[in-house]
Amino acid sequence: MDWTDIQGHDRIRQMFATALEKNRLASTFLFVGPASIGKRKFALMLGKTLLCQNVPAYHMRPCGNCEDCKQVDALTHPDLLTVSRPKDKTRIPVELLIGDGQHRMESGLCHDIAMRPFRGQRKVAILDDADDLNQEGANCLLKTLEEPPADSVIILISQSEQRQLPTIRSRCQILRFAPLPDEIVSKLLLELSWVADQAEADKLARQSKGSLARAEQLRDEGLQGIAEVLLSGLAKHDFHAVQLAKDVADYLQKMGDDAPKKREALSHLMELAADFYRNQLVPLSQAAVQDSSSDPAVRSAVLAIPSGLDGAAACLERCAEAETQLDANANIATLVESWLDDLASAARLGYVESA
Numbered sequence: 001m002d003w004t005d006i007q008g009h010d011r012i013r014q015m016f017a018t019a020l021e022k023n024r025l026a027s028t029f030l031f032v033g034p035a036s037i038g039k040r041k042f043a044l045m046l047g048k049t050l051l052c053q054n055v056p057a058y059h060m061r062p063c064g065n066c067e068d069c070k071q072v073d074a075l076t077h078p079d080l081l082t083v084s085r086p087k088d089k090t091r092i093p094v095e096l097l098i099g100d101g102q103h104r105m106e107s108g109l110c111h112d113i114a115m116r117p118f119r120g121q122r123k124v125a126i127l128d129d130a131d132d133l134n135q136e137g138a139n140c141l142l143k144t145l146e147e148p149p150a151d152s153v154i155i156l157i158s159q160s161e162q163r164q165l166p167t168i169r170s171r172c173q174i175l176r177f178a179p180l181p182d183e184i185v186s187k188l189l190l191e192l193s194w195v196a197d198q199a200e201a202d203k204l205a206r207q208s209k210g211s212l213a214r215a216e217q218l219r220d221e222g223l224q225g226i227a228e229v230l231l232s233g234l235a236k237h238d239f240h241a242v243q244l245a246k247d248v249a250d251y252l253q254k255m256g257d258d259a260p261k262k263r264e265a266l267s268h269l270m271e272l273a274a275d276f277y278r279n280q281l282v283p284l285s286q287a288a289v290q291d292s293s294s295d296p297a298v299r300s301a302v303l304a305i306p307s308g309l310d311g312a313a314a315c316l317e318r319c320a321e322a323e324t325q326l327d328a329n330a331n332i333a334t335l336v337e338s339w340l341d342d343l344a345s346a347a348r349l350g351y352v353e354s355a
C-alpha cells in the first residue's frame with residue numbers, strides 16, 4: 001500500500017505533508033466522515049509514513065521495502081497500535097483500552113501508547129469505530145488524550161463528531177473527510193466486481209453519496225424493497241405512520257445487533273425522504289400561484305402534502321433534524337417512530353404537532 005491507493009483525500013494528505021515539513025504535527029486527531037470512504041486506510045498509510053526508517057516522514061513517501069513498512073502493512077509493527085470494535089460486540093470493550101479487571105492499566109491501548117517506542121521515534125495508535133465507545137471507555141481514553149505522550153500520534157476514526165464526548169472533541173484536531181467523488185466510487189465498484197458494467201457503476205455511485213458502505217447496502221434487495229415501501233407510503237394522502245414505522249423497524253431488526261449498519265441504512269432512508277419532499281417544492285409552488293390541477297406532478301404533490309409548501313418545508317426540516325439525532329446516537333426504534341409520526345403531522349398540518 002502507498003499513497004496512490006488513497007483516493008479522494010488529497011487536501012488532507014497535503015495538510016499532513018505541510019505539518020510534518022514544519023515539524024508541527026499534532027498528537028491527537030479525530031477523523032470524521034461517512035463510512036467506507038478511506039479514513040482507516042488513510043490512518044494506516046499515515047502510520048506507515050511516520051514509522052518508515054528509510055524515508056523522512058515529511059516526504060510523505062514511505063519506502064515500502066523496509067522491515068517497518070512491511071510490518072505496518074501486516075499490522076504487526078510493535079509501535080503501531082490498532083483497536084476496533086469486535087464483530088460480536090456492539091461496543092468497544094473497555095479491556096481493549098485499559099486491560100481486564102485483574103490487570104487494569106497493565107495492558108490495552110492507553111497503557112501501550114504510554115510506553116516508549118520499540119524501534120523508532122514514535123508510536124502510532126489508531127482507534128477505529130470510535131463511535132462505539134461506551135461512557136467508561138470514553139472516559140478512560142480521555143485521560144490519555146489530556147496528556148498524550150510526546151512521542152505518540154493518536155487517531156480516532158468516527159462517522160460523526162457529535163457521537164464523541166465534547167471533552168474528547170476539544171482535545172483532538174478534527175479532520176473532516178469528504179465523501180468520495182462519484183467517479184472514484186464508480187471506478188472502485190468496477191474493480192470490486194460489484195457491478196456488471198460502467199452504466200450500472202455510475203448509477204450506483206450517484207446513489208451511494210460517496211460511500212462504498214452505502215453502495216454495498218444499495219445492492220441489497222431488502223433495502224431497495226423498504227425504500228420503495230417508504231416512498232410509496234410518503235406519497236399517500238395522510239399516510240399511516242404507525243404501519244410505516246413498523247415496516248422500517250422490521251427491516252432494521254433483521255440486521256441484528258449491527259448498530260453501525262442499522263444507522264447507515266436508516267440514514268439512507270432519511271435522505272430518500274428528504275429528497276422526496278425536496279422534489280415536491282416546485283409542483284407545490286405551482287399549485288400555490290395558479291390552477292395546475294391538470295398537471296399530474298402537482299396533483300400527486302398536493303395529495304401527499306395537503307398543507308402545501310409549509311408542510312414540505314416542515315418535513316424537510318424534520319428529516320434534517322432526524323439525521324442529526326441519528327448522528328447523536330439516538331435510540332433507533334424510538335427515532336423511527338417519532339420521525340415518521342412527525343412527517344405525517346407536518347404533511348397534514350404544515351407543522352409538527354407538539355408532544
